[in-house]
Amino acid sequence: MAHVHVIANQKGGVGKTTVTVNLAAVVADTMGRTAEDTPVLGVSTDPQASMLEWATRVGDELPFDFEQCDDDPGMLSRLRAITKYEHIFVDTPGTLENQSILEEVLRQADDVIVPIEPEPLAFQPAARTIQSVIVPSKVPWRVLINNWDPRDGESDLQQTREYLAAKRFPIFNTVIRHYKLHTRAAAEGVTVVQYAKNRVALEARQDFFRLALEVLGSNGGLPKHARTDAVVAAGRS
Ligand SMILES: Nc1ncnc2c1ncn2[C@@H]1O[C@H](COP(=O)(O)OP(=O)(O)OP(=O)(O)O)[C@@H](O)[C@H]1O
Numbered sequence: 380m381a382h383v384h385v386i387a388n389q390k391g392g393v394g395k396t397t398v399t400v401n402l403a404a405v406v407a408d409t410m411g412r413t414a415e416d417t418p419v420l421g422v423s424t425d426p427q428a429s430m431l432e433w434a435t436r437v438g439d440e441l442p443f444d445f446e447q448c449d450d451d452p453g454m455l456s457r458l459r460a461i462t463k464y465e466h467i468f469v470d471t472p473g474t475l476e477n478q479s480i481l482e483e484v485l486r487q488a489d490d491v492i493v494p495i496e497p498e499p500l501a502f503q504p505a506a507r508t509i510q511s512v513i514v515p516s517k518v519p520w521r522v523l524i525n526n527w528d529p530r531d532g533e534s535d536l537q538q539t540r541e542y543l544a545a546k547r548f549p550i551f552n553t554v555i556r557h558y559k560l561h562t563r564a565a566a567e568g569v570t571v572v573q574y575a576k577n578r579v580a581l582e583a584r585q586d587f588f589r590l591a592l593e594v595l596g597s598n599g600g601l602p603k604h605a606r607t608d609a610v611v612a613a614g615r616s
């Protein structure tokens with residue numbers, strides 16, 4: 380049975396699609412199978428289909444299989460039963476309108492990643508999704524701070540961590556930093572694993588390696604050599 384990881388926050392533009400695509404790419408890449416035989420499936424349940432556009436631009440270089448299935452409730456309700464893949468990463472809509480899709484996907488989920496930006500206006504909408512949809516689903520979840528720009532200083536990050544701690548929300552230790560490379564990736568048709576091999580690109584990739592290690596757990600699902608690769612990459616900056 381596949382592990383189903385759902386990326387959710389009904390606030391728009393917080394990085395759900397960015398996290399889904401790059402996390403799926405890093406996990407698929409480090410699990411090291413061929414493009415024809417990947418253990419990872421990426422699924423978009425967002426009618427806006429931005430992951431579909433991105434995946435289409437990447438084309439044959441996409442290291443995981445991909446399905447757009449917002450209009451396929453049959454498939455959404457069978458995700459857990461899929462045996463062909465070891466990990467399924469599911470992007471979800473960034474609006475309140477499609478809550479039934481999110482609820483259906485959560486019935487299939489093993490864990491939920493809730494991306495938020497270190498920006499006070501984003502806190503309340505994220506808390507709403509957590510309290511009204513994710514907590515009632517009883518699926519384990521953690522908040523992921525995404526799109527923090529170190530050039531803006533530590534105070535936004537600190538304030539975000541304090542807010543999350545006051546709410547007693549569980550969080551990932553990994554923070555996904557802001558990189559122009561990530562912003563441009565969808566339009567350029569690349570994922571983190573295709574970024575050029577320069578220092579900035581390695582730093583940008585490193586955040587997703589760290590996140591993959593946390594999501595999959597200390598022994599979770601990655602073969603031993605891939606865990607070593609990921610640890611090495613994470614220590615590279
Ligand atoms: N860590 C990051 N660094 C740089 N740009 C980022 C980062 N995360 C997200 N972005 C940019 O922010 C914008 C919104 O990200 P994304 O589309 O992933 O959010 P979303 O939550 O999927 O949005 P929606 O709710 O509309 O589906 C995009 O332009 C994306 O490239």
Ligand SMILES: [Mg+2]
Pocket residue numbers: 395396397425429430470473
């Ligand atoms: Mg999206």
